[in-house]
Amino acid sequence: MRAEIIDGKMVAKNIRIKLAAAIKKLESERGIKPGLATIIVGSDAASLSYVKNKEKICLETGLNSFSYNLPEDTREGDLIQLIEELNKREDVHGILLQLPLPEHISADRVTSVISPLKDVDCLNPINLGKLFKGQQCLMPCTPKGIIKLLEEYKIEISGKKAAIVGRSSIVGKPAALMLLNKHATVTICHSRTAELKAELMDSDIIISAVGKPGLITDDMVKVGAVVIDAGTSVLNGKLVGDVDFEKVSQKASYITPVPGGVGAMTTTMLIENVLEAAGYHE
Numbered sequence: 393m394r395a396e397i398i399d400g401k402m403v404a405k406n407i408r409i410k411l412a413a414a415i416k417k418l419e420s421e422r423g424i425k426p427g428l429a430t431i432i433v434g435s436d437a438a439s440l441s442y443v444k445n446k447e448k449i450c451l452e453t454g455l456n457s458f459s460y461n462l463p464e465d466t467r468e469g470d471l472i473q474l475i476e477e478l479n480k481r482e483d484v485h486g487i488l489l490q491l492p493l494p495e496h497i498s499a500d501r502v503t504s505v506i507s508p509l510k511d512v513d514c515l516n517p518i519n520l521g522k523l524f525k526g527q528q529c530l531m532p533c534t535p536k537g538i539i540k541l542l543e544e545y546k547i548e549i550s551g552k553k554a555a556i557v558g559r560s561s562i563v564g565k566p567a568a569l570m571l572l573n574k575h576a577t578v579t580i581c582h583s584r585t586a587e588l589k590a591e592l593m594d595s596d597i598i599i600s601a602v603g604k605p606g607l608i609t610d611d612m613v614k615v616g617a618v619v620i621d622a623g624t625s626v627l628n629g630k631l632v633g634d635v636d637f638e639k640v641s642q643k644a645s646y647i648t649p650v651p652g653g654v655g656a657m658t659t660t661m662l663i664e665n666v667l668e669a670a671g672y673h674e
C-alpha cells in the first residue's frame with residue numbers, strides 16, 4: 393500500500409483565505425484589528441521554527457503580531473509581569489507562550505496567569521478544565537489542526553482505535569481528549585509504555601508527538617493505518633518529524649509529512665483562535 397499524503401500546507405492555505413477575509417471584515421465593521429503576542433524564553437529550535445512560520449502568516453492574513461524573545465535566564469517574576477501587562481492591553485487579543493520553558497521557571501505557575509479569554513493555545517487550567525469536560529473554549533492549536541486534517545480527508549474517527557504517542561499538555565493529552573470526544577477508543581503512550589510497538593500495531597490512527605526522529609518505524613504500523621506526525625526536531629539544520637516517512641508511507645493509508653503537515657496547520661489554527669478571541673463569530 394502506498395499512503396495518500398495529507399497536504400497540511402494546502403489545507404491550511406485554504407483556511408487562511410477565509411481567515412484573511414474575516415479579519416478584514418472585523419476591522420471594517422467593528423474597528424477591531426486582532427493582535428497576537430508571542431513569548432519565547434530561550435532558544436528552543438522547534439519554537440524558533442514556529443515563530444518563523446507564524447510571522448509570515450500574520451503578515452499574510454493581516455493580523456497584528458507582537459513578539460517577545462526573552463533571554464534564557466529571564467526571571468519567573470518578570471515573565472509573569474509581562475503576561476499581566478499583555479492581559480490588560482486592548483490591542484492584544486491572544487497570548488501564546490511557547491513551551492518548553494527553561495527549568496528554573498514553573499510552567500504551571502506562569503500559564504495560570506494567562507487570561508483565559510486570551511489563552512489561544514489552551515494552556516490555562518481553566519481552559520484545560522473546559523476541554524476536559526467537553527465545554528466550549530479556545531482549543532489548543534496543534535490537536536485542533538490534527539482534527540481538521542482528519543475531517544478534511546474524511547477519515548472516520550468514531551469507533552476507531554487511536555494511539556497517541558506523547559502526553560504533553562499542548563499536544564498528546566488534548567489530542568487524546570479530542571479524539572475521545574469524537575468517540576475513538578484512545579490509548580496514550582509515553583516514555584514508560586512497556587510495549588510501544590504492540591500498542592501501535594493494534595491502532596487504526598497513530599499520532600506521534602514526541603520529538604525523536606525515527607521513533608516510529610514501519611514495523612510498528614499496521615497496514616492501512618493513518619499516521620499523523622506532530623514531532624518537530626531540527627536535525628542537521630532540517631525540520632524532521634518522529635516518523636520514518638519513506639518506509640511508513642509504504643504501509644499506511646494516509647500520512648502527514650514534516651514539514652507541510654501538522655505544523656503548517658498549527659500556525660493557521662493559532663490565527664483562527666486569535667480571531668475568535670477578538671470576538672469574531674462565523
Ligand SMILES: NC(=O)C1=CN([C@@H]2O[C@H](COP(=O)(O)OP(=O)(O)OC[C@H]3O[C@@H](n4cnc5c(N)ncnc54)[C@H](OP(=O)(O)O)[C@@H]3O)[C@@H](O)[C@H]2O)C=CC1
Nearest residue numbers: 438534558559560563582583601602603622623624655658
Ligand atoms: N507540529 C506542531 O505543530 C507541534 C510540534 N510539537 C513538537 O512535538 C514534539 C513533542 O512536544 P510536546 O508535545 O511539547 O511534548 P514534550 O516534549 O513535553 O514531551 C514529549 C513526550 O514524549 C514522550 N516520549 C519521550 N520519549 C519517548 C519514547 N521513546 N517513546 C514514547 N514516548 C516518548 C514523553 O514521555 P514522558 O511523559 O513519559 O516523559 C513525553 O510525554 C516536539 O518535537 C515538539 O517540537 C509541539 C507542539 C506543536
Ligand SMILES: Nc1nc(=O)c2c([nH]1)NC[C@@H]1CN(c3ccc(C(=O)N[C@@H](CCC(=O)O)C(=O)O)cc3)C=[N+]21
Nearest residue numbers: 438439441442445489490491624651652653655656658
Ligand atoms: N505553547 C506552544 N504551542 C505550540 O504549538 C508549540 C510550542 N509551544 N513550542 C514549540 C512547538 C513547535 N511548534 C511548531 C509549530 C509549527 C511549525 C511549522 O509551521 N512548521 C512548518 C515549517 C516551518 C519551517 O519551514 O521552518 C511545517 O511543518 O510545514 C513548527 C513547529 C509549535 N510548538
